[in-house]
Amino acid sequence: MNRRYRKTIIAGNWKMNKTLSETKAFADELKPLIGKPKWCEVVLCVPSVNLQAAVRLFKESRVAIGAETCHYESNGAFTGEVSAEMLKEIGVKYVIIGHSERRQYYNETDFTVNKKVHAALEAGLYPIVCVGESLEQRELGVTMDLISYQVKAALAGVPADKMRHVVIAYEPIWAIGTGKTATAEQANEVCEAIRAVIRKLYGARVARSVTIQYGGSMNAKNAQELLAQPDVDGGLIGGASLKAPDFVQIINAANQE
Numbered sequence: 001m002n003r004r005y006r007k008t009i010i011a012g013n014w015k016m017n018k019t020l021s022e023t024k025a026f027a028d029e030l031k032p033l034i035g036k037p038k039w040c041e042v043v044l045c046v047p048s049v050n051l052q053a054a055v056r057l058f059k060e061s062r063v064a065i066g067a068e069t070c071h072y073e074s075n076g077a078f079t080g081e082v083s084a085e086m087l088k089e090i091g092v093k094y095v096i097i098g099h100s101e102r103r104q105y106y107n108e109t110d111f112t113v114n115k116k117v118h119a120a121l122e123a124g125l126y127p128i129v130c131v132g133e134s135l136e137q138r139e140l141g142v143t144m145d146l147i148s149y150q151v152k153a154a155l156a157g158v159p160a161d162k163m164r165h166v167v168i169a170y171e172p173i174w175a176i177g178t179g180k181t182a183t184a185e186q187a188n189e190v191c192e193a194i195r196a197v198i199r200k201l202y203g204a205r206v207a208r209s210v211t212i213q214y215g216g217s218m219n220a221k222n223a224q225e226l227l228a229q230p231d232v233d234g235g236l237i238g239g240a241s242l243k244a245p246d247f248v249q250i251i252n253a254a255n256q257e
């Protein structure tokens with residue numbers, strides 16, 4: 001992380017976990033533990049049915065609430081979907097877009113990711129845009145090409161002045177939920193390459209200020225080493241964000257002087 005130029009963001013992604021009562025219990029446990037993180041922003045992305053409650057539960061705290069996806073249209077005949085405007089109106093700040101699970105199970109494509117990024121920005125949300133390669137793609141040696149393509153496609157048509165609201169999360173698919181973390185060097189190498197793509201698209205000033213997270217089996221034990229990398233500006237954390245003490249340890253690792 002490089003605090004001089006950009007924000008460190010520790011974001012939990014709960015995926016399809018925790019009922020309303022479990023969300024309340026988590027808030028009760030987390031709030032006294034979390035204190036006032038000085039150096040990083042803390043975000044919890046929760047299932048849509050619990051967003052409104054989460055916003056209320058964390059209102060007086062330092063935790064911002066995020067959604068796990070949104071639709072690219074603002075309204076219409078899209079059964080089961082939720083728009084960026086709807087999220088904004090209930091106090092949601094962030095929205096994850098293009099998570100590999102959405103790409104894998106719900107036909108999310110680079111094209112729809114781009115449309116969702118535009119919808120989120122227009123609604124005043126901060127998109128956390130996920131990119132990442134499969135194990136097969138890594139072994140074929142096409143990681144950097146693929147990541148560069150995913151970043152360019154996601155950001156197509158996004159003007160430079162909106163980039164201060166965009167967060168990128170590098171999540172190698174082979175490291176998600178597998179307990180197999182990318183090494184700190186691997187994580188930094190790709191985050192650095194993402195910054196280089198942004199530099200080409202928007203110039204050095206924008207590239208320096210964009211928060212680029214790492215996600216994929218980040219936990220209380222490995223967070224410090226990953227977050228110490230110069231181009232890793234935070235984490236998008238699945239499993240380890242479900243337990244308040246583990247999540248707090250990751251926040252503390254980001255918060256060290």
Ligand SMILES: O=C[C@H](O)COP(=O)(O)O
Nearest residue numbers: 013176177216217238239
């Ligand atoms: O969005 C979070 C990532 O998918 C990482 O999940 P994980 O920490 O359980 O590996």
